[in-house]
Amino acid sequence: MTDIEFLKYPIGKFKLPSPPTEDTLKEAIESIHSLPNLLEQAVISLDDSKLDTPYRPGGWTVRQVVHHLADSHMNAYIRFKLALTEENPTIKPYDESAWAALPDSQLSILPSLEIVKCTHFKWSFLMENMSKQDFNRTYFHPENNNSPKLSEVTHMYSWHGTHHLAHIQHLALRNNWLTQ
Incomplete structure (x- = not known):
C-alpha cells in the first residue's frame, strides 16, 4: 500500500526557500521554462x-x-502581468476543482499541452527580463488574504508544475507504464 500523503505530495508540500536567493529564483524560472517539455x-x-x-484514489x-496545469499557469501568467502593470491588484481566485469538472477537461x-508550451514560453521570457524590483511587486490574493511578492510566486509555481509532473511520473512508475 502506498502512503496517501506521498500520493498527494510526491515532492513534499511547498516551502519557500529560506532565504530565497537570486540563484533559487533562477532555478525556479528554469523549472517553469522546462516544464512543457518534461510534461509532454x-x-x-x-x-x-x-x-x-487518477494519480491517487479520489484524485484527478x-x-x-x-488541463489543470494549462488553466492554472495561464492564470498565473495573467496575475504576473497584472502585478507588473498595477499597484498590488486584487486577483480573481477560481475554484480549480470546479474547473477540472467542466467538459473541456475531457x-x-x-x-x-500547447497552452502550457506557449504560456511558459512567454512567461519565462517575461521573468528572464524582469528586474529585481519587478520581482518585489505584489498582487492581493483575497482567499489567502495576502500579497505575495512575484519572487515568492515564481518559486511556488515552479513547485506547482514539478508537483503535478511528479503525480504523473509516479503513477507511470507504479503502473509499469514506462516499460510498456
Whole structure:
C-alpha cells in the first residue's frame, strides 16, 4: 500500500526557500521554462485509458492534471502581468476543482499541452527580463488574504508544475507504464 500523503505530495508540500536567493529564483524560472517539455515527455505516449487514470484514489486523472496545469499557469501568467502593470491588484481566485469538472477537461490533452508550451514560453521570457524590483511587486490574493511578492510566486509555481509532473511520473512508475 502506498502512503496517501506521498500520493498527494510526491515532492513534499511547498516551502519557500529560506532565504530565497537570486540563484533559487533562477532555478525556479528554469523549472517553469522546462516544464512543457518534461510534461509532454511524461504524457505523449499515454493512451486514453492511462490518461483517464487518477494519480491517487479520489484524485484527478492524468488528463485533468494536464488541463489543470494549462488553466492554472495561464492564470498565473495573467496575475504576473497584472502585478507588473498595477499597484498590488486584487486577483480573481477560481475554484480549480470546479474547473477540472467542466467538459473541456475531457478533451484531448493536446490543446492544453500547447497552452502550457506557449504560456511558459512567454512567461519565462517575461521573468528572464524582469528586474529585481519587478520581482518585489505584489498582487492581493483575497482567499489567502495576502500579497505575495512575484519572487515568492515564481518559486511556488515552479513547485506547482514539478508537483503535478511528479503525480504523473509516479503513477507511470507504479503502473509499469514506462516499460510498456
